[in-house]
Amino acid sequence: MEALIPLLALIVIGFVVGRANERRHYRELAALEAALRDIEVSNDRGTAELGAVASGTLVVGSVVIAEDYFKRIAAALKSLAGGNLRSYETLLERGRREAIVRMKEEARCRGATRIVCVRLETASLSEDFSGRRPMFSAELIAYGTALVPKAQRAA
Amino acid sequence: MELTTLESVPGKTITRHLGLVQGSTVRAKHVGRDILAGLKNIVGGELKSYTALLAESRNEALERMVEQARAAGANAVVNIRFATANIAAGAAEVMAYGTAVVVS
Numbered sequence: 001m002e003a004l005i006p007l008l009a010l011i012v013i014g015f016v017v018g019r020a021n022e023r024r025h026y027r028e029l030a031a032l033e034a035a036l037r038d039i040e041v042s043n044d045r046g047t048a049e050l051g052a053v054a055s056g057t058l059v060v061g062s063v064v065i066a067e068d069y070f071k072r073i074a075a076a077l078k079s080l081a082g083g084n085l086r087s088y089e090t091l092l093e094r095g096r097r098e099a100i101v102r103m104k105e106e107a108r109c110r111g112a113t114r115i116v117c118v119r120l121e122t123a124s125l126s127e128d129f130s131g132r133r134p135m136f137s138a139e140l141i142a143y144g145t146a147l148v149p150k151a152q153r154a155a
Numbered sequence: 156m157e158l159t160t161l162e163s164v165p166g167k168t169i170t171r172h173l174g175l176v177q178g179s180t181v182r183a184k185h186v187g188r189d190i191l192a193g194l195k196n197i198v199g200g201e202l203k204s205y206t207a208l209l210a211e212s213r214n215e216a217l218e219r220m221v222e223q224a225r226a227a228g229a230n231a232v233v234n235i236r237f238a239t240a241n242i243a244a245g246a247a248e249v250m251a252y253g254t255a256v257v258v259s
Contacts, residue, residue, distance in 0.1 A: 021200045063206050068197065068199025071199060139205070
């Protein structure tokens with residue numbers, strides 16, 4: 001029983017701190033996304049607008065996110081019953097939105113108003129060959145071509 | 156060197172295709188970073204040291220790709236894609252690839 005105490009403590013820390021962090025992150029994301037709303041993002045080639053474009057450059061946003069012990073236990077229990085693993089869904093969603101926000105911030109720094117040909121990728125970083133299942137972490141990246149309109153190039 | 160994920164360079168025309176170019180790096184997390192990330196894992200969320208590590212690796216992979224393109228006589232790389240693969244505990248490969256072209 002005593003052996004379980006550290007694990008329980010980790011789960012409680014995950015529940016309290018992890019959830020508070022998650023709520024704060026969602027609030028920050030909402031604010032950043034609102035501020036960056038005027039930068040249009042699409043995953044097509046955007047050829048219609050290319051005539052009015054002065055230049056295009058590669059922009060990348062990335063983030064590495066990890067689970068906490070509460071999410072891990074919640075997911076382990078939920079996967080017994082099957083269905084959506086909500087604790088991982090929110091984690092990956094946060095990571096992906098953060099990556100997109102960072103990509104848009106880079107585009108803004110370069111004076112771009114649109115990002116086209118955007119690709120999203122997820123890479124799991126938590127494979128381990130020790131046999132023991134490590135904590136889950138993943139890198140989420142968003143990248144695309146930021147288009148700078150002709151009029152703004154001088155600025 | 157113009158870099159883009161599009162099939163062409165905005166405002167320019169491709170005059171020559173020089174084929175596929177790629178660059179990759181395999182980086183290990185160093186011990187200090189791993190310990191900090193291990194502590195951070197208790198509360199979950201972003202592992203900033205790994206974000207920085209992989210961003211550095213990606214820039215290096217891009218640089219190697221650009222070097223290859225330059226050696227082939229290109230002045231732009233189009234259709235750039237990234238891929239990350241976890242190849243061993245504590246090490247990740249980051250690669251960048253694209254098509255080297257000459258634009259004017």
